[in-house]
Amino acid sequence: MTGVDIVIEFKDVNKSYKNGKVALSNINLKIDKGEFVFLVGSSGAGKSTFIKLLLKEKEVTTGKIIIEGQDITKIPRRKIPQFRRNIGVVFQDFRLLPNKTVYENVAFAMEIIGQSSKNIRRRVPFILGMVGLSDKAKFYPHELSGGEQQRVSIARAIVNKPSLLIADEPTGNLDPSTAKEIMNLLMDINRRGTTIIMATHAKDLVDKMRKRVIALDKGKVVKDEERGTYNYDK
């Protein structure tokens, strides 16, 4: 997928869980290559479900999700790992490997997709420089601040040059000024061409950035606005 136009399209997507709970209802939207999209909505609105469908962690009940012309609902189970390589993911709780250094955490993401050690030695220092962690390469996660740990997790998410980066509450565990720094880093990555979808409750950040805002409420899109704000009418 790298380097190819990524366009995400949800076509009449519905998702109900086994208990009958409707998590997403009749979602129709398109996200173009290079966009930065905030996904907002109160707890239970359907943001995590939206992300899980994109990653194929969950399957749609009905409808299609098309990424770069491919209907991902049709990808067979055995091809899911390969599909996921094209998407970087960042979580609220960082999810770093505690027994690996910063360098090793990022290198590991390249090792598991079979990159040569020569490529790894060239790429990891470059990415650590980009996220401002060159001097922390030999540190372990527990020796870092929350903001630094999140930078490592962002480095790991982008080291294999995904076209799409999904950030699920990436600033949720950070104080406001650190959250702003992480936001700036994500904007920087977006300016370099990576499409970003960020689920968040961080009203201040959303209002400041004035990027596209998609708001969910009870599984429905209740707002989709260019240069939007956090608030939406239910």
Ligand SMILES: Nc1ncnc2c1ncn2[C@@H]1O[C@H](COP(=O)(O)OP(=O)(O)OP(=O)(O)O)[C@@H](O)[C@H]1O
């Ligand atoms: N595995 C599941 N089985 C049954 N119901 C589920 C499951 N996962 C989520 N739900 C329900 O689907 C709805 C949407 O949940 P989802 O986790 O997508 O919301 P969210 O917007 O991500 O919330 P939060 O901000 O709290 O993470 C909720 O009502 C939730 O209880």
